[in-house]
Amino acid sequence: MISFLQLRYFMVVADSRSFSSAAKQLYISQQTLSAHIAQMEADLGVVLFERTRPLTLTAAGEQLYQRTDEILFLHRQLEQEMWNFSEGECQNLRIGIASSYARTLLPQIFPDLMKKCPYVKLELYERNFSDLSELLHKHKVDMIMTRPPYPNNTVAVPVLEETISIYAPMASLENMFRENAQEVARSLSRSAEIELLKECPFVLPRSGSVRDSCNELFRLHQITPRIVTETDFLETAIAFCRAGMGITLSPTGMLQDLTRQASAEEPPGIYPINERDTRRSLAICYLDRAVVSRSMQQFISIAKAKLGQNVF
Structure with a gap:
């Protein structure tokens, strides 16, 4: 047997x-x-x-x-269901998430989770957003944190309203606008209009949901961007821009580390775009037939409390 x-x-x-x-x-x-x-x-x-x-x-x-x-999926669901009836510690938790959000969001959640569930073992599977749905449907993880469109046959719990920002660090603005760089930065601070930068060189991810948002913005504003570099990862595009090679667009949350690192003398160059079409809800998704364990419940509750009041 x-x-x-x-x-x-x-x-x-x-x-x-x-x-x-x-x-x-x-x-x-x-x-x-x-x-x-x-x-x-x-x-x-x-x-x-x-x-x-x-x-x-x-x-x-x-x-x-x-x-x-x-x-094995049904076996795990049975274990979690029985564990919810027990007085034991919270079960292990497997989470699928994009690596950029693992760095910026999970440190806000995990300290409180470890206080609530001190013996829980956390397993992180860092993947591209396009791979998270398969990870969930193949039962490799208990939940994922992802953007719309959310996977089929799942429960989606929105935890964060995400915005898109222009990332135009001073080094890039100076390369492009010379003595007018400071004035352009002030104009972007007042209103992050993509038209102000329509002649600028863009460094963009080759594909994915961020590139889709960029393309939609360009279409809405009838801009044909001058794309000088395409990358596989948005983090690479951000690094290139920080070196003065151009500008990019990014979910604001991914730029938080740059905001913290920037000095008062050198503004971070992050300009949120205040357009409704650029906002999306980041959600925690789990299979609609899954048993929600205590550790999953705690994670969702803490994420909603910590992230729910923020707009990134």
């Missing part, structure tokens, strides 16, 4: 396509892991993996993979 432990081992091997890699993730020897898989195959009377490099699932292995994913 196969066990939940063996099923978990099987899933890790199937995902990593390697006994050695899976063994490292599971903190067991490769010999022990291979023995568990061999025992599963003997008990089921089928071969689950073709021993190629990388490993490939057989037809029976593919079928078991689909079933096991659902079985």
Whole structure:
């Protein structure tokens, strides 16, 4: 009879396509892991993996993979449901989040969460926004923090109203406007009009929701931007702009560290755009059929209290 432990081992091997890699993730020897898989195959009377490099699932292995994913999800939901009835400590919590928000938002939440649930183990999976939905639907995490459009078959709890800002540090303005840089900065402080910068070089992410927002702003204001650099990550675009290579647009929350680092003599160059179309709700999402554990409840409650009054 196969066990939940063996099923978990099987899933890790199937995902990593390697006994050695899976063994490292599971903190067991490769010999022990291979023995568990061999025992599963003997008990089921089928071969689950073709021993190629990388490993490939057989037809029976593919079928078991689909079933096991659902079985382990239901098993975790049952554990969480029973744990909610118990007087024990909060269960572990797995969160999917973009790395930029892991740095700027989670430090505001985690200290209070650890006070409420001092023994909870936190597992962070930092991914691009485009990958978070798959992470949730494949049951790799309990919840994600993401932007619209929210994944199907989920409950979305908005926790933060997010704004877009122009990031135009003084180094970039001086390169572009020379002796008029200070006046342009003052004009942007009064009203962050994208038209003021329509002739400027832009450094933008190549794709993703931020690029979509940029494209929509350019369309609304009938601007054809002069894009001098495209990057895979917004953080790279921000770093280039800080070095004076151009300007970009970014969710304001991602620029908070820059605000804290800027001195009084050198303004941070962050100018929030006060247009309704640029605002979006960042939400915590979990599967609509998931059991909400106590640790999930605490995390959501703290996030709403800490972030709900802010506009980033």
